[in-house]
């Protein structure tokens with residue numbers, strides 16, 4: 001009996017990890033609400049922000065290639081065929097000698113993101129390639145000790161956080177649990193096959209302990225030397241105890257981190273449990289409204305980092321995604337990648353500013369709103385004020401379409417005799433109840449062909 005139970009438990013643990021390992025887009029309804037009241041408070045305030053920016057920056061910006069992954073030998077990754085794998089890796093590590101972002105200006109990034117209506121930020125302190133964008137004392141593989149060492153701004157993370165905090169952003173740090181540069185993770189004695197640790201943790205416990213210590217110490221630096229941090233976004237869900245014993249002792253890390261940063265949100269991606277304070281569907285929006293905290297992460301182009309000739313999403317498309325995400329109860333964090341010189345390209349700035357203009361007019365229907373049981377009707381999405389006194393109907397106008405002359409919806413009927421207004425301009429619109437009980441709104445003529453929001457008192 002006991003044996004059977006432990007087999008079942010083992011299988012359960014393993015399947016959680018397979019989810020984490022195999023398909024990081026997978027979501028599950030398993031969510032554990034935090035008990036720590038400071039964390040709960042932070043979580044609620046984070047949920048109110050709705051829109052954030054996720055900045056990927058690192059060595060990969062120099063050639064403009066996929067972030068870190070090209071040094072991993074998995075099948076889906078294409079690499080140039082003129083070099084051996086080892087030559088390729090050496091070339092990649094060598095990029096640390098060219099990453100010299102002389103035009104690095106986080107104040108401009110923060111200014112633009114703030115104008116875009118973004119309210120929180122997450123910055124890659126270290127991606128899977130292990131290159132640190134802060135002055136870590138645990139390794140020399142940091143921007144502060146390589147090509148940028150003689151620059152006053154070399155401790156990049158410090159300046160990024162300061163700039164965004166000055167615009168009242170919640171501060172988030174992205175940190176990759178796997179570290180492909182560390183000899184404690186990818187040990188040169190063995191070939192590297194895939195994304196995982198490349199030696200047997202069981203056979204070399206000392207080496208793995210060194211990795212645990214390395215990770216702990218790095219996170220401790222981030223939690224103690226860089227001012228207030230609101231969330232720690234831990235990527236690389238395949239690093240978990242059930243997968244080849246890759247246990248970095250998250251309970252100990254979390255306790256340390258929160259002793260320095262009370263109320264810190266831990267986002268141990270895809271590891272459902274006490275350290276995944278919100279879920280992070282990647283490049284997708286969940287099918288349905290979810291009742292626990294979550295955030296879709298979606299890049300503005302097809303890539304997280306800067307690449308030459310990107311394919312951009314339009315501002316309207318991102319606005320529409322934001323509308324859908326918020327009506328379903330989530331947040332949206334939009335990915336952008338500065339160039340290796342440290343600049344946000346004009347195409348990024350333009351799109352962010354356009355979103356900002358929209359949010360300036362219609363943000364009341366987005367920020368600090370809550371969900372409503374009936375939240376979707378065609379291109380219309382619904383949100384509500386937290387006190388329940390106002391409802392919002394948001395039209396996510398499909399790209400390339402003109403505004404319709406009328407909008408109709410069922411359920412979410414306004415109180416009899418009350419006004420429906422355009423959010424922003426406060427302009428009243430004409431509306432009536434049809435015989436079948438649905439609402440019909442006449443949109444004023446001359447409105448720009450863009451998404452919009454209406455507000456009314458629910459009945």
Ligand code: GLC
Pocket residue numbers: 024056067235236282297304
């Ligand atoms: C995935 C990718 C990683 C990227 C992240 C952003 O986890 O592995 O490269 O940074 O998504 O959401």
